[in-house]
Amino acid sequence: MRRAAIKHRPLKWYAGRTFIHAILMLATIIIGLPFLWMLTTAIKSPAEVAMFPPIWWPETVRWDNFVKAWNTAPFGRFYINSIVTSVSGVFLEVAIAALSAYAFARIRFKYRDFFFLVMLAAMMIPGQIALIPNYVILAKLKWINTYQGIVIPHVSSVFGAFLLRQYFLSVPSSLYDAAEIDGLGHLKTMFYVALPLARPVLGTLVLYLFISKWNSYLWPLIVTTKQHMRTLPVGLAMVRSAEYSIGPEHLMAASIFVLVPVLVVYFIAQKQLIEGIAAGAVKG
Amino acid sequence: MSKRQLKTALRQEGVVPIRMTRRAKRDMFAFLGFTFPNFFLLGVFVFWPILYSLYLSFFKWNMIAPKKTFIGLDNFQTMFNDPVFWLVTKNTLILAFFTVVVKMAIALGLALALNKNVKGRSVYRAIIFSPTFTTSVAVAMVWGWIFNPNFGLLRVFMRPFGIPPLDWLESVTHSLPAVIIVLIWSGIGYDMVLFLAGLKNISLEIYDAALVDGVSPWQNFWYITFPLLSPTTFFLTITGFIGALKAFDIVAIMTDGGPLNTSNVIVHFLYQNAFQWFKTGYASALALILFVIIMAITLVQNRLSRRWVHY
The missing domain is CATH 1.20.5 (Single alpha-helices involved in coiled-coils or other helix-helix interfaces)
Known part of the structure; x- marks a missing residue:
C-alpha cells in the first residue's frame, strides 16, 4: 500500500x-x-x-525618442528638484526618527508612555486632511515654490521612529550600561552604540523613505506652481496635459526617466526591501 | 525630628512629591530635546490641521481673500444635498471594496503557490512585488496607454473574445473599473509578501498533525491555514481599505474623476474643490468627513481585532 x-x-x-x-x-x-x-x-x-x-x-x-522627450520639458531641472527634495527629506526624517526612537527606547521620563501614545495617534490621521491647512501655513511662511515647502511638512516620523525604537530596545542593555559607565551622554550613546547596531534596519528605512519621497505626487503638485520647481512626477503629469501635445512614444520615454532611479534602487536592494516590509508590517 | 528628616519622611510617605534627582532632571531635558523636532512638526503639520480644518469648515473662503465669511453649518448642508458628494462617496466605497477583496484573493493564491518552495521563487517574488515601489504617475501613464481604445494593449486581449474596442477611460460605466484594475495590479505584490510572511509563521507541526489525521488539502486550507492567517488578513483588509479611501494619483492622471464624476473619489474631489475651484470651506468639510470615516474604521479595527483574530 x-x-x-x-x-x-x-x-x-x-x-x-x-x-x-x-x-x-x-x-x-x-x-x-x-x-x-x-x-x-x-x-x-x-x-x-x-x-x-x-x-x-x-x-x-x-x-x-528619449532625447526628444527629455527636451519637451526641463527634465534636467525636474531631476535636480527630485534629487534635492528626496535626499534632504530622507536625511531629515531619518535624523528625526532616530532621535525620537532613542528617547522612547532609552531615556527615562515620567510621561514617556503618554508621549508615545500621542505619537502613535498621529499615524491614524490621514495626511489628506492636512492639505489645506498646510498650504495655508506654507503660504504664510512664503514657502510655496520652495524646496523647504516640499520637504519640511513631511519629515515628521511615526513609522520610522516606531521601527527604530523596536530595534534599539532589542539591543542588549549591557551595551548601553557600558556606554554609561564610560561616561557617554545620550547623544554619543545614540551615535556610537545604538545607530551602528541598527545599520540593517536603518538601511531599509532609508531606501523605503527615498522611494516613497521620490514617488510622491499630491503634495509637490500643490506646493509648486512654477515649472522650475516641479519634481519629476509632477513634471511628467504636466507634460501629458494640454500645454504640450506629445505622442505616446515620448510620453513612455519620459515615464522611463522618472522610473529608472526607483527601479535601479529596487532591483539592487529588492531582497532587503521586501523582507524589511514584511518584518516591519508584521511587527507594527 | 529635624526639619530635614521630616521632609524626607513626608516625601517617602508620598505626602510631598519626591524632588527629581539631578539625573532624572537631565534625562527629562534630554527626552524633551530629542523628541522636540518630531513633536513640533507633528503638532504643526498633523495635529493642528485637524483643528484648523474644523474651523475652516464653518467658513466660506477662497484661500486668497483676506476675509473669511462665517456661514455656520452651510458647508455640511451643501455637502449632504450635493448629489456629486454622494456619487463620489459611493465610488470611493466601491473602489475600496473591490480593490481590497480582489487584490487580497489573488495575493493569497499567489502566496500559497510561492510558499511551496518553487524554483525561481525570489524572481517571481521580485517581479510581482515591483509595482509596489513604482512611481504611481508613471503607472497611470502606461495604463492610460494600455486602455487606449485604438492602439492599446488591452484591445489585443479583448479581440479574441469578440469584445468590441472600448474607450474605458471615457466610459461612464468602465472608468471606475479601469482605476480599480490599476490599483489591483499595483497592490497585489505587497499583499502577497505579507501573506507569505504570515504563512511562514504557521508552525509545520500543525500540518504534520493534520496529515496523520488524513485531512484533505482543501480542509487543510479552510481549517488550518486560513484561520491561522487571520491576523495578516485582518491587517491587510484594514490598511488596504484605508489606503484605497485615500486613492488620488491614479484617478487624477488617468481619468481626472471623469467622465461626469463617474470615477471621482473623495480625495480627488477634495483636491478639485480646494485647489481648482478654491472652495476652501467646502473642501475642509470633505476632509473632516474623510477623517471621521478613517477614525471610525480604526476604532472598529481595535474592537474587532480582539474578537476575530485567532493567534
Missing part, C-alpha cells in the same frame, strides 16, 4: 508543480507586461505606435 503511494507520487507531484509554475508565470507576465509595453512603445516610430494589432519590437529602435 505504502509503497504504491510513494511510487505514484512523482507524477502527481510534477503535475502540481507545473500547475503552480503556470499560475506564477501568468501572474509575472501580467505584472511585467505594462513595463515591457512602456519600453517598446518608447522606442517605436510614430507610425509604429499607431498600428493595430501592435508590433512588439520596432523595425529600427528609436533611441532618439
Whole structure:
C-alpha cells in the first residue's frame, strides 16, 4: 500500500508543480507586461505606435525618442528638484526618527508612555486632511515654490521612529550600561552604540523613505506652481496635459526617466526591501 | 525630628512629591530635546490641521481673500444635498471594496503557490512585488496607454473574445473599473509578501498533525491555514481599505474623476474643490468627513481585532 503511494507520487507531484509554475508565470507576465509595453512603445516610430494589432519590437529602435522627450520639458531641472527634495527629506526624517526612537527606547521620563501614545495617534490621521491647512501655513511662511515647502511638512516620523525604537530596545542593555559607565551622554550613546547596531534596519528605512519621497505626487503638485520647481512626477503629469501635445512614444520615454532611479534602487536592494516590509508590517 | 528628616519622611510617605534627582532632571531635558523636532512638526503639520480644518469648515473662503465669511453649518448642508458628494462617496466605497477583496484573493493564491518552495521563487517574488515601489504617475501613464481604445494593449486581449474596442477611460460605466484594475495590479505584490510572511509563521507541526489525521488539502486550507492567517488578513483588509479611501494619483492622471464624476473619489474631489475651484470651506468639510470615516474604521479595527483574530 505504502509503497504504491510513494511510487505514484512523482507524477502527481510534477503535475502540481507545473500547475503552480503556470499560475506564477501568468501572474509575472501580467505584472511585467505594462513595463515591457512602456519600453517598446518608447522606442517605436510614430507610425509604429499607431498600428493595430501592435508590433512588439520596432523595425529600427528609436533611441532618439528619449532625447526628444527629455527636451519637451526641463527634465534636467525636474531631476535636480527630485534629487534635492528626496535626499534632504530622507536625511531629515531619518535624523528625526532616530532621535525620537532613542528617547522612547532609552531615556527615562515620567510621561514617556503618554508621549508615545500621542505619537502613535498621529499615524491614524490621514495626511489628506492636512492639505489645506498646510498650504495655508506654507503660504504664510512664503514657502510655496520652495524646496523647504516640499520637504519640511513631511519629515515628521511615526513609522520610522516606531521601527527604530523596536530595534534599539532589542539591543542588549549591557551595551548601553557600558556606554554609561564610560561616561557617554545620550547623544554619543545614540551615535556610537545604538545607530551602528541598527545599520540593517536603518538601511531599509532609508531606501523605503527615498522611494516613497521620490514617488510622491499630491503634495509637490500643490506646493509648486512654477515649472522650475516641479519634481519629476509632477513634471511628467504636466507634460501629458494640454500645454504640450506629445505622442505616446515620448510620453513612455519620459515615464522611463522618472522610473529608472526607483527601479535601479529596487532591483539592487529588492531582497532587503521586501523582507524589511514584511518584518516591519508584521511587527507594527 | 529635624526639619530635614521630616521632609524626607513626608516625601517617602508620598505626602510631598519626591524632588527629581539631578539625573532624572537631565534625562527629562534630554527626552524633551530629542523628541522636540518630531513633536513640533507633528503638532504643526498633523495635529493642528485637524483643528484648523474644523474651523475652516464653518467658513466660506477662497484661500486668497483676506476675509473669511462665517456661514455656520452651510458647508455640511451643501455637502449632504450635493448629489456629486454622494456619487463620489459611493465610488470611493466601491473602489475600496473591490480593490481590497480582489487584490487580497489573488495575493493569497499567489502566496500559497510561492510558499511551496518553487524554483525561481525570489524572481517571481521580485517581479510581482515591483509595482509596489513604482512611481504611481508613471503607472497611470502606461495604463492610460494600455486602455487606449485604438492602439492599446488591452484591445489585443479583448479581440479574441469578440469584445468590441472600448474607450474605458471615457466610459461612464468602465472608468471606475479601469482605476480599480490599476490599483489591483499595483497592490497585489505587497499583499502577497505579507501573506507569505504570515504563512511562514504557521508552525509545520500543525500540518504534520493534520496529515496523520488524513485531512484533505482543501480542509487543510479552510481549517488550518486560513484561520491561522487571520491576523495578516485582518491587517491587510484594514490598511488596504484605508489606503484605497485615500486613492488620488491614479484617478487624477488617468481619468481626472471623469467622465461626469463617474470615477471621482473623495480625495480627488477634495483636491478639485480646494485647489481648482478654491472652495476652501467646502473642501475642509470633505476632509473632516474623510477623517471621521478613517477614525471610525480604526476604532472598529481595535474592537474587532480582539474578537476575530485567532493567534
